[in-house]
Amino acid sequence: MSFNIEEHPHRRYNPLTGDWILVSSHRAKRPWQGQVEKPANQERPKHDPGCYLCPGNERAGGHKNPHYKGTYVFTNDFSALLSDTPSGELNDGELFTAKAERGICKVICFSEDHSLTIPEMELENIRKVVDLWCEQFQELGNAPQINYVQIFENKGAIMGCSNPHPHGQIWSSEGIPAEPEKEGKTQKAYFEKHGRTLLNDYLESELKKEIRLLVQNDSFVALVPFWAVWPFEAMIVSKRPVQNILQLKDTERTHLADIYKKLTIMYDNLFKTSFAYSAGLHQAPTDGKDYPEWHLHMHFYPPLLRSATIKKFMVGYEMLATPQRDITAEQAARRLRDLPKTHYRKSINQ
Ligand code: H2U
Ligand code: ZN
Numbered sequence: 443m444s445f446n447i448e449e450h451p452h453r454r455y456n457p458l459t460g461d462w463i464l465v466s467s468h469r470a471k472r473p474w475q476g477q478v479e480k481p482a483n484q485e486r487p488k489h490d491p492g493c494y495l496c497p498g499n500e501r502a503g504g505h506k507n508p509h510y511k512g513t514y515v516f517t518n519d520f521s522a523l524l525s526d527t528p529s530g531e532l533n534d535g536e537l538f539t540a541k542a543e544r545g546i547c548k549v550i551c552f553s554e555d556h557s558l559t560i561p562e563m564e565l566e567n568i569r570k571v572v573d574l575w576c577e578q579f580q581e582l583g584n585a586p587q588i589n590y591v592q593i594f595e596n597k598g599a600i601m602g603c604s605n606p607h608p609h610g611q612i613w614s615s616e617g618i619p620a621e622p623e624k625e626g627k628t629q630k631a632y633f634e635k636h637g638r639t640l641l642n643d644y645l646e647s648e649l650k651k652e653i654r655l656l657v658q659n660d661s662f663v664a665l666v667p668f669w670a671v672w673p674f675e676a677m678i679v680s681k682r683p684v685q686n687i688l689q690l691k692d693t694e695r696t697h698l699a700d701i702y703k704k705l706t707i708m709y710d711n712l713f714k715t716s717f718a719y720s721a722g723l724h725q726a727p728t729d730g731k732d733y734p735e736w737h738l739h740m741h742f743y744p745p746l747l748r749s750a751t752i753k754k755f756m757v758g759y760e761m762l763a764t765p766q767r768d769i770t771a772e773q774a775a776r777r778l779r780d781l782p783k784t785h786y787r788k789s790i791n792q
Contacts, residue, residue, distance in 0.1 A: 448467065448772065457632070457644070457669070458624075458625050459624045463670075466768060467768065489555075495507070495549070495556075504519075510551070513550060514550070517547065522545075525544055526544075529544070543615060546614050548582075548614075550609060551609045552567075552610065553608050559710075560608065560703060561710045562787065565699055568703055569695060572699045576690075578612050582728070583686075589618060589728055591612060591725075592615070592622070593611075594612075594720065594721065594722030595610035596611070597717075598717070599718070603718070621724070622727070626726075629736055632735065641683070642737060645679050648663070654771055657704045657705060659701055659704075660693075660697060661680060661682065662678050662679065662680055663679050664701050664705040665679070666775040670771045673747045675774075676705060676778075685725060685738065689738075705742065707785045709742075710785055711781040712778060712781060714786050715750035719745075720742075722740065722741060723738070724741065754767075
């Protein structure tokens with residue numbers, strides 16, 4: 443019997459982080475008598491008087507939102523990082539090291555309409571979200587003490603999202619956070635060796651292989667990465683190697699909005715539910731240096747596994763040893779790719 447990557451347990455290497463994951467596709471058949479999640483409540487009003495992100499409402503911090511239309515950004519009332527933290531360090535021997543960290547945290551509302559999510563928003567309104575990301579990336583990145591800007595979205599209560607109103611967050615910090623730091627090192631090493639970005643070469647191969655592709659437009663590709671950990675993990679990669687979203691041309695911004703919508707429609711259609719995930723952009727640091735090795739991409743980490751109510755747990759072996767997945771990245775890609783391209787609620791509502 444010879445090794446077959448589709449059938450036999452194996453380890454896969456993630457060249458972006460340098461980590462390994464375990465793939466055990468034969469395990470997807472095991473019975474499940476554990477926790478079952480409640481499907482997300484689908485019907486929501488366009489305005490919820492109790493929502494702290496809706497226009498005109500008062501937030502938990504006591505501030506009142508303006509009667510905004512489209513996107514709206516404000517400084518997080520419960521920011522994890524503050525801009526006026528005094529600088530300082532703790533160096534209590536080799537084993538006790540700490541450093542003060544400054545930063546700015548923002549909340550971004552994607553729409554005034556409480557009932558929407560990205561896959562159900564109009565393309566031109568998602569484009570406004572991309573424009574807001576660009577504005578914020580520029581403004582925060584230009585601040586002298588900000589060296590990294592992390593734009594992200596938590597969607598769905600099972601992903602720790604505190605509110606169903608369509609929104610995301612931006613945490614910007616003095617230090618480079620752990621994940622982008624790891625990815626920066628691997629991309630630099632690859633670029634120094636080959637003179638091309640790691641994701642440029644990865645994308646070129648994936649476009650030929652096709653088995654992990656989900657959807658693409660002229661500027662972006664959405665795929666299930668070879669090294670995906672979460673069952674339906676995906677990545678959006680720019681076809682042109684750019685270091686950050688400010689280098690995108692006008693049409694490319696629209697294409698980013700387009701692929702964001704197309705991928706999240708696939709997600710919602712998979713289990714006919716509002717599909718939860720944590721997603722975010724990875725781009726070059728904003729410390730003023732040049733990062734030709736950095737290649738803009740967006741990660742999607744969704745927790746659902748076999749149905750709208752069965753979640754993948756990263757516990758036990760995953761916590762203590764190595765992350766493990768049951769279905770292969772290729773199986774996940776095939777399932778997502780074969781779904782209808784129209785949002786399932788649109789076909790019901792028409
Ligand atoms: P999440 O749903 O991803 O947790 O984001 C909501 C953020 O909104 C959260 O970080 C902030 C929380 O601190 N927030 C405010 O800034 N003001 C409020 O009135 C409520 C929530
Ligand atoms: Zn709301």
